[in-house]
Amino acid sequence: MTTVADSWLPLSPGERSVAIEVLVNGPLSRTELARRLDLSAGSLTRLTKPLIESGLLIEVAEAGAPAEVRQGRPSQPLAVVAESRSFVGFKITEDMVYGVVTTLRSDIVARYDRPLTTHEPAEVADVLAAMTDELARVHPRLAGIGIGVGGLVEDRAVVGESPFLQWRDVPLAGLVEERTGLPVVVENDVAALVEAETWFGAGRGLERFVVLTIGAGIGYGLVLGGKRVSRAEEDRGFGRHWIINPNGPLTPDGERGSAVSLLAIPSIRYQVRAADGRDRTYEEILALAAAGEPMPARVIDEAARALGALVAQIANFVMPQKILLAGEGVGLMDVAGDTVRQTIAAHRHPMADPVPLETKVSDFHDWARGAAVLAIQVLVLGAAEA
Numbered sequence: 001m002t003t004v005a006d007s008w009l010p011l012s013p014g015e016r017s018v019a020i021e022v023l024v025n026g027p028l029s030r031t032e033l034a035r036r037l038d039l040s041a042g043s044l045t046r047l048t049k050p051l052i053e054s055g056l057l058i059e060v061a062e063a064g065a066p067a068e069v070r071q072g073r074p075s076q077p078l079a080v081v082a083e084s085r086s087f088v089g090f091k092i093t094e095d096m097v098y099g100v101v102t103t104l105r106s107d108i109v110a111r112y113d114r115p116l117t118t119h120e121p122a123e124v125a126d127v128l129a130a131m132t133d134e135l136a137r138v139h140p141r142l143a144g145i146g147i148g149v150g151g152l153v154e155d156r157a158v159v160g161e162s163p164f165l166q167w168r169d170v171p172l173a174g175l176v177e178e179r180t181g182l183p184v185v186v187e188n189d190v191a192a193l194v195e196a197e198t199w200f201g202a203g204r205g206l207e208r209f210v211v212l213t214i215g216a217g218i219g220y221g222l223v224l225g226g227k228r229v230s231r232a233e234e235d236r237g238f239g240r241h242w243i244i245n246p247n248g249p250l251t252p253d254g255e256r257g258s259a260v261s262l263l264a265i266p267s268i269r270y271q272v273r274a275a276d277g278r279d280r281t282y283e284e285i286l287a288l289a290a291a292g293e294p295m296p297a298r299v300i301d302e303a304a305r306a307l308g309a310l311v312a313q314i315a316n317f318v319m320p321q322k323i324l325l326a327g328e329g330v331g332l333m334d335v336a337g338d339t340v341r342q343t344i345a346a347h348r349h350p351m352a353d354p355v356p357l358e359t360k361v362s363d364f365h366d367w368a369r370g371a372a373v374l375a376i377q378v379l380v381l382g383a384a385e386a
Helices: 013-023 030-037 041-053 120-138 172-180 187-198 259-263 267-274 282-290 294-318 332-346 364-380
Strands: 057-062 078-080 086-092 096-102 108-115 142-149 152-154 158-162 169-170 186-188 206-212 218-224 322-327 356-359
Touching: 013 030, 013 057, 013 078, 013 187, 030 041, 041 057, 041 120, 041 142, 057 282, 078 096, 086 120, 086 364, 096 120, 096 364, 108 120, 108 364, 120 142, 120 172, 142 172, 142 187, 142 364, 152 186, 158 172, 172 186, 186 364, 187 206, 187 218, 187 322, 187 364, 206 294, 218 322, 259 267, 267 282, 267 294, 267 322, 282 332, 294 332, 332 356
Parallel strands: 086 142, 142 186, 206 322, 322 356
Antiparallel strands: 057 078, 086 096, 096 108, 152 158, 158 169, 206 218
16 A cells, blocks of 8 residues: 655644644635744744645745745745645444545545444444545545544544444454554544644634534533543533433433434434334435424424524533534534524524524534544644544
């Protein structure tokens, strides 16, 4: 397998700060870069020189237009060479592995998925290695691998606990590194998605930002001071124990009336199935609710009110500049968005600022991209605190 993991120039703390600033916010002029990082012109020149020589940064004539690096042209903006390295991101679900290849700026350039027929850790690592090998045939400049899983992850290497995979204390990073020869970072999937949105998406440049995901479960990510609050969103029962309606439904997952019982896709399907005995997909339930079918409409309306109450509670306590709703379950907003917004308003002070709410229907490739962003942060830039 052809990789470049060992050829990357190790970055000093100062070089790392410059690289991250240009990566996230570039192209940037030297004047603007020095202002943002509070550096003198001489210090900035000293820090940028090895980054340009290593091929990480390039001078551009205008945004996105490469130009030759010439002496005496300090006004030329600096940009990251996005195609200089590629990264693999994986999202592991109960029955599939979703893979992507991204550039240094997290743009997806390839997608590759495979079914997962076993949860045996060594065999899962074999699948990931085989997928990486296949991707490397077309994208040979791979610098690292990021893996996102649902559950608790320790030290970005060990899956401490995963309810979906039924894992405990699995050294997944080490298993995949042994098979691929590439550095690997493992993280909770919601944490990875939050990092991707903070660096390259809806939360870029914001001091206070929240990601709320709806899917097989409920995920929560909090960004304060422009940085993710680590462990806030990991699978420690956030949605299962946040009670929205004490008289709400009781489902197999989550306490009665919890966010999970009211909002998670399996819970919504369970409620409808318990009422009429028919097993329907989430999309079918949304369509029936939109058509006015009584039982699906009641369940979706209750879910919309629960989502509105949850968003309002988060806004009341955190006072974020934006809340991003993401995940496979946000189709709820298409059917019952008005109810969600009305409920948010009802649970907020009349004089409170409106909650900036953004919706993103995330497929599993978005989650895989988030894992690739973790690889960019940790493995290439050496970001000590993602």
